Amino acid sequence: MVTAISPITFQYSHTIGRQEVRSGNGFFMPVAITRDPENRLYVLSRGSETPAFFPCKRVTVFTVDEEFIEDYGQKIPPEEADPATAPNGSFMWPTSVALDSEGNTYVSDEWLQRVSVYKPGQGWTDMWGTIGSGEGEINKPSGLAFDKDDNLYLVDSYNHRVQVFTKDGKFQFSWGSKGSGPGQFSYPWGIEIDRNGDVYIADWRNDRIQKFAPDGAFLMQFGSHGTGDGEFDHPTGVAVDKDGIIYVTDYKNDRLQIFDADGSFITKLHGEATLSTWGRERVLIDPITVKGRLAANDLTEREAAFQGPIAVEVDDEGRVFVVEVARQRLQVFQKQSAVYQGGLL
Numbered sequence: 001m002v003t004a005i006s007p008i009t010f011q012y013s014h015t016i017g018r019q020e021v022r023s024g025n026g027f028f029m030p031v032a033i034t035r036d037p038e039n040r041l042y043v044l045s046r047g048s049e050t051p052a053f054f055p056c057k058r059v060t061v062f063t064v065d066e067e068f069i070e071d072y073g074q075k076i077p078p079e080e081a082d083p084a085t086a087p088n089g090s091f092m093w094p095t096s097v098a099l100d101s102e103g104n105t106y107v108s109d110e111w112l113q114r115v116s117v118y119k120p121g122q123g124w125t126d127m128w129g130t131i132g133s134g135e136g137e138i139n140k141p142s143g144l145a146f147d148k149d150d151n152l153y154l155v156d157s158y159n160h161r162v163q164v165f166t167k168d169g170k171f172q173f174s175w176g177s178k179g180s181g182p183g184q185f186s187y188p189w190g191i192e193i194d195r196n197g198d199v200y201i202a203d204w205r206n207d208r209i210q211k212f213a214p215d216g217a218f219l220m221q222f223g224s225h226g227t228g229d230g231e232f233d234h235p236t237g238v239a240v241d242k243d244g245i246i247y248v249t250d251y252k253n254d255r256l257q258i259f260d261a262d263g264s265f266i267t268k269l270h271g272e273a274t275l276s277t278w279g280r281e282r283v284l285i286d287p288i289t290v291k292g293r294l295a296a297n298d299l300t301e302r303e304a305a306f307q308g309p310i311a312v313e314v315d316d317e318g319r320v321f322v323v324e325v326a327r328q329r330l331q332v333f334q335k336q337s338a339v340y341q342g343g344l345l
Helices: 279-287 291-295
Strands: 002-007 009-016 028-035 041-045 057-062 068-075 094-099 105-109 114-119 123-128 139-148 150-154 161-165 171-175 191-193 199-203 210-213 219-221 235-240 246-250 257-258 263-267 309-314 319-324 329-336 339-344
Touching: 002 041, 009 279, 028 094, 028 319, 028 329, 041 094, 041 339, 068 114, 094 210, 114 139, 123 210, 139 191, 139 199, 150 191, 161 319, 191 235, 199 235, 235 291, 246 309, 257 309, 257 329
Parallel strands: 094 139, 235 309
Antiparallel strands: 002 339, 009 329, 028 041, 041 057, 057 068, 094 105, 105 114, 114 123, 139 150, 150 161, 161 171, 191 199, 199 210, 210 219, 235 246, 246 257, 257 263, 309 319, 319 329
């Protein structure tokens, strides 16, 4: 008897998003994504420093079926972005978004050197962060992730380390230093915590993914610089599904790479985008763009491909959400269940 398992495959589902500078159903330079227990998605937009684009929108909340729920937070112009005087709840260069167990939203900002907190139905409620390299101080914070006990793991990018805080910003412990050895980092960016509490870091300049125990003990690493399978050119986002499959946005290679739990390469995706419902609404109602309706509804192969995939999220239904900063959208894929086949020799 021979038993075989088909390789893991992914089917394109749909695209969500369009460029929307201010408020409403769209994004403007999206850089991060998370979801809540009801599978509502939260996308963080970085925006632009161009004066014509102010005020820029920030966190957009919506469903997988493209139902817009709300948005909150606002980007401020560079001349107002002094960390000491910037308005409460404002952003300049936001980098990551995470939710605690009570549904509060946490957003890191690498310009303002702080973490801002938003409570459902109340808006901004708190912020914390002090620039520096000492314990509990931060320098260009990027990725954020909560564990099951509401400890907040923060990627402290320019300090080349991971720091762990309570949800109200009290320092607990940290690990890492600048370098290329196991447990060292070079401008790390994205973070993921799996069901076991293990921590995955997208080690941006070292072109690799590192995995750690919850206390920071090094477990494994995979990846190197390049364009081949299993190689990276500045990885930014990482996610792990319920089966332990690892997803990495390979930013400068414009692809999503997928790995087994031990870091072995499985497959890669390059994007298959179609026009989103939100995008179609804009094309059909905006007289400026209505002449491009046919072209917009029949995307070329080049327009369908990933451009600047920067963040990835997965849910328990096997859906994979890939955020593209350059194309103001996310693409949704469905993981296909493995098929077992048996036969007699």
